Amino acid sequence: MEPSELRRAVEAGRATASELGLRADDAIVVHDSDRVALRLLPCDVLARVAPSGQLADSEFEVEVARRLAAVDAPVAELEPRVEPRVHVRDAFAVSLWTYYEPVGPEIAPADYADVFLRHHAALRRVDLDAPHFTDRVAAALREVNDRDRSPELPDPDREFLSGTLAGLSAAIGVDEAEDQLLHGEPHPGNLLNTRRGPLFVDLATCCRGPVEFDLAHAPEDVGKHCAGADQDLIHRCRALNWAMFSAWRWRRDDHMPDRDHWRVEGLDRVRAALDRCGPGRT
Incomplete structure (x- = not known):
């Protein structure tokens, strides 16, 4: 994202988590492309933030994750402390996920x-x-x-x-x-x-x-x-x-x-x- 858009996306992710009762004093950019992934601290949640034009894609992703979690698929899970849905804030679509700390060597x-x-x-x-x-x-x-x-x-x-x-x-x-x-x-x-x-x-x-x-x-x-x-x-x-x-x-x-x-x-x-x-x- 452009720097100005990225700043707005970070604030949209942080504010969304805060409004849902998750303490998000800080946001670390994990990935920045057409949408961004943020590690929110100290609640330790991953926020995926996309332009609102990608709302349908974000909603589809949440539905896929919800269905796969029900059959114990080896996939990242949605944040369990909030409702599994996409939130729209300041022209961004925000979804909240469990944050996983990468560990170990390259996967064989x-x-x-x-x-x-x-x-x-x-x-x-x-x-x-x-x-x-x-x-x-x-x-x-x-x-x-x-x-x-x-x-x-x-x-x-x-x-x-x-x-x-x-x-x-x-x-x-x-x-x-x-x-x-x-x-x-x-x-x-x-x-x-x-x-x-x-x-x-x-x-x-x-x-x-x-x-x-x-x-x-x-x-x-x-x-x-x-x-x-x-x-x-x-x-x-x-x-x-x-x-x-x-x-x-x-x-x-x-x-x-x-x-x-x-x-x-x-x-x-x-x-x-x-x-x-x-x-x-x-």
Whole structure:
């Protein structure tokens, strides 16, 4: 967020917690992008604060968390001392979560695969209306194909990303028989090693699709521990995921830190991932 918007977001998170009876004298920014995550002290609560235009996404995330907690999924939980809902304050949507102190070393591939499989088993027990992963691809395509939304994207890269997104989405989404509810972005940044064990966070990306779509976000060795996973499909999904990542970085209003680096790096990752897909690629 821009500095002025960030200051307002921090105050919205702190004030919301205070009004709900949680002492929030201080706020530490844990993550700052299109929305921010704040550690509020001394109540030790995590506040997720998004512009009110993302209210529906925030409400969806809270509902996903509530449903998954009911089936003991390995996910971060909502703050138990307040009602599980999204609060709107000063044009921001605020949700309150349990804060987990990260512990221990990097999660080993076998342990990552174990929590991944347990999470997907829990997701299969949840009845939730969620978008298909191809809806997310379509949103990325709109950013790429609209020059007003991505004015700095060079035309050759625009054509490359557009063709990659459309082609891979059609190839991967052709058979929906094995689709299930997914996390959507279970990459290492969204898996915390806590005293309770590994827990997935950032549940707003929940969608439907093949399990391989989720596996493509995890470190490569994780998929080798998941029996029955289609390795070729994982390669195609990884290329698609990098293409979507790149599309978001070229948005006019993207606020990811070090965005210029990731604009170049993202395109390089797409090409490298496509090379691993072999002949025909899509």
